[in-house]
Amino acid sequence: MVSSHTYTLTDGINIYFTDSGAPPSSTDYTTLIILHGSAFNGEGFEKMHTFAHGYNLRTVIWNRREYPGSTKYTDAEIDDLHNG
Numbered sequence: 001m002v003s004s005h006t007y008t009l010t011d012g013i014n015i016y017f018t019d020s021g022a023p024p025s026s027t028d029y030t031t032l033i034i035l036h037g038s039a040f041n042g043e044g045f046e047k048m049h050t051f052a053h054g055y056n057l058r059t060v061i062w063n064r065r066e067y068p069g070s071t072k073y074t075d076a077e078i079d080d081l082h083n084g
Contacts, residue, residue, distance in 0.1 A: 002018055004016070004017075004069075005019060006070075013065065013070075014069070014071045015062060016042075016062075016063040016068065017042070018042065018046060018061050019060045020049040020052040020053065023056055024053065029057060031057070031058045031060060032052075032058070032059050034059065036062075036064060041064075042061040042062060046061060049061070
């Protein structure tokens with residue numbers, strides 16, 4: 001069963017993610033962490049959750065900052081990104 005979570009980093013930044021959970025009765029599964037690009041969000045990968053357990057996988061799909069459920073960048077952070 002897929003679950004949704006928000007993890008809060010020590011500086012108060014929230015990261016939203018979905019998790020397929022561990023495959024039932026498996027102790028040797030692989031966890032695949034998926035980070036999306038900049039033109040789409042993690043929702044585009046959610047179909048992978050459906051197939052994960054059949055391949056002995058746990059899938060975790062993160063939404064980057066500025067995407068639904070995760071903290072937006074501050075103006076100062078955007079300025080740093082643009083100017084280094």
